[in-house]
Amino acid sequence: xxxxxxxxxxxxxxxxxxxxxxxxxxxxxxxxxxxxxxxxxxxxxxxxxxxxxxxxxxxxxxxxxxxxxxxxxxxxxxxxxxxxxxxxxxxxxxxxxxxxxxxxxxxxxxxxxxxxxxxxxxxxxxxxxxxxxxxxxxxxxxxxxxxxxxxxxxxxxxxxxxxxxxxxxxxxxxxxxxxxxxxxxxxxxxxxxxxxxxxxxxxxxxxxxxxxxxxxxxxxxxxxxxxxxxxxxxxxxxxxxxxxxxxxxxxxxxxxxxxxxxxxxxxxxxxxxxxxxxxxxxxxxxxxxxxxxxxxxxxxxxxxxxxxxxxxxxxxxxxxxxxxxxxxxxxxxxxxxxxxxxxxxxxxxxxxxxxxxxxxxxxxxxxxxxxxxxxxxxxxxxxxxxxxxxxxxxx
Numbered sequence: 001x002x003x004x005x006x007x008x009x010x011x012x013x014x015x016x017x018x019x020x021x022x023x024x025x026x027x028x029x030x031x032x033x034x035x036x037x038x039x040x041x042x043x044x045x046x047x048x049x050x051x052x053x054x055x056x057x058x059x060x061x062x063x064x065x066x067x068x069x070x071x072x073x074x075x076x077x078x079x080x081x082x083x084x085x086x087x088x089x090x091x092x093x094x095x096x097x098x099x100x101x102x103x104x105x106x107x108x109x110x111x112x113x114x115x116x117x118x119x120x121x122x123x124x125x126x127x128x129x130x131x132x133x134x135x136x137x138x139x140x141x142x143x144x145x146x147x148x149x150x151x152x153x154x155x156x157x158x159x160x161x162x163x164x165x166x167x168x169x170x171x172x173x174x175x176x177x178x179x180x181x182x183x184x185x186x187x188x189x190x191x192x193x194x195x196x197x198x199x200x201x202x203x204x205x206x207x208x209x210x211x212x213x214x215x216x217x218x219x220x221x222x223x224x225x226x227x228x229x230x231x232x233x234x235x236x237x238x239x240x241x242x243x244x245x246x247x248x249x250x251x252x253x254x255x256x257x258x259x260x261x262x263x264x265x266x267x268x269x270x271x272x273x274x275x276x277x278x279x280x281x282x283x284x285x286x287x288x289x290x291x292x293x294x295x296x297x298x299x300x301x302x303x304x305x306x307x308x309x310x311x312x313x314x315x316x317x318x319x320x321x322x323x324x325x326x327x328x329x330x331x332x333x334x335x336x337x338x339x340x341x342x343x344x345x346x347x348x349x350x351x352x353x354x355x356x357x358x359x360x361x362x363x364x365x366x367x368x369x370x371x372x373x374x375x376x377x378x379x380x381x382x383x384x385x386x387x388x389x390x391x392x393x394x395x
Contacts, residue, residue: 034119035208035226036060036112040332043339056122061228062110063208073213073221076276111208113226115240116331137167139176140313147312161351163313164341166334169297169393171319178307182299182315184322184393187384188247189296191325192268195238196286201227203278211279213272219246220383221271224325225282241282243268244296244325246383252293264291297322297393301375301386303368314356316341321367322393324384326377333370337363 036044045053070080106112124131136152140163149157165173169184206229213221225241243250249271253263265288272283299322317334324330341359348355378384 034114034116034331035328036106036114036335037329037332038106040335041106041112043335047339047342052122052125059118059122060112060114061226062108062112062230063226063228064110064206069207069209071209071211071276071279073211073223073272073275073279074215076278079212111226119331137165137172139172142310142312161312162356165313165315165319166317166338168318169322171315173313174315174319177310177313177315178305181305181307182320183305184297184299184318185386186391186393187296187298187324187378187382187386188391189244189324189378189382189384190247190250190252191242191244191294191296192250192264193240193242193290193292193294194265194268194283194286195240195290196282197235198227198232198237198239199235200281200285201225201232201239203281205229206232211275213275216245216249216271219249221245221249222381223272223279223282238287238290242325243271244382245271250293257293257295260289260292262288262291264293295393296324296378296382296384298324298375298378298384298386299371301372303371304364306364309357309360311353311356312351314341314359316363320363321371323371323374324378324382326374326381329370329374333367336366 044056048056069078071077072079137149138152139150141148141150141156143159146159146161147163148159149163151157163173165171165177167173171182174182204225204227206227208226209224211223211225221243222245223241223243225239227239250267252259252267265283265286268286268291269283272279275283299320304321316337318330320337321333322330323333337359340362341355344355344359345351375386
């Protein structure tokens with residue numbers, strides 16, 4: 001939740017004081033690995049100081065290779081060529097057929113990634129004294145000369161010039177500012193995130209791996225992980241993996257996605273009990289305390305809707321456009337949002353009427369394309385389908 005004070009003309013990412021902006025509870029998804037695209041890295045480098053950028057870049061993991069290497073979960077066989085176009089849109093297939101190359105590399109021929117928690121820590125540097133956890137934003141109210149955030153306990157923030165809702169798929173700000181037009185659907189697909197010592201990845205080796213088990217009676221199970229060579233010899237380092245499954249396969253107890261630890265670990269181990277021996281250490285030796293469930297959601301597949309602009313309030317990231325894990329473009333699009341909005345504020349010297357309108361107009365173009373691409377990939381990979389009758393995530 002970003003907030004700009006009238007007296008400071010300052011926009012930050014997080015803060016503790018009610019006169020700037022506040023965060024909900026700490027998420028349990030800090031260990032989810034994010035692949036950073038070229039566009040995302042360019043936006044970060046352009047908006048961070050050289051020193052901050054270098055520190056961020058040094059924190060990122062770099063993996064050699066141009067794209068996913070696909071494995072059959074049961075046999076352990078390399079099926080990369082057979083899965084080359086799985087989930088790919090027709091333009092990508094056509095481009096490669098003409099001799100073009102579509103890959104996941106970000107810079108210097110490397111696939112660049114970072115854990116969500118590590119990225120958050122990097123962005124919070126300098127704002128630590130302004131962060132207060134466990135404050136849930138219930139909405140906002142406009143004043144004669146600004147805007148106030150309203151919190152779930154009934155308290156309100158000090159008046160500010162601008163409010164930016166970035167509180168995810170359950171964003172009350174998004175619901176209010178769009179008058180309910182921003183809709184997030186529950187695809188029915190579920191995921192589990194886990195961590196394990198690098199020693200468990202010895203049999204896999206360096207690369208970005210996608211493992212698929214299509215032999216489950218109730219639906220396909222897949223796993224994605226990124227193994228960096230430089231950390232392979234340090235058993236104190238843990239790599240993360242993300243498991244996903246088609247609707248109906250993964251069932252968190254009581255559909256409670258706040259549950260972490262052994263319940264999630266036990267389900268992951270059960271689903272992979274017949275996997276190839278070189279993959280089993282990822283689950284047999286996992287850090288059970290770090291296991292967590294996730295719900296795979298997606299915004300309206302046709303793209304980000306239009307809503308009457310509110311000059312002092314807008315939304316970024318999942319609050320504006322939730323995406324499936326397919327393609328790994330959700331976080332990259334959120335960073336692009338922040339970079340665009342930040343640039344507009346800098347160019348205007350602070351808040352000016354028209355900034356949110358310009359931001360939303362430009363954001364809708366690239367974000368809508370990203371949502372459509374993410375949904376198309378999810379239809380192929382996860383077997384999901386969304387229409388107007390699909391269940392929605394209630395805000």
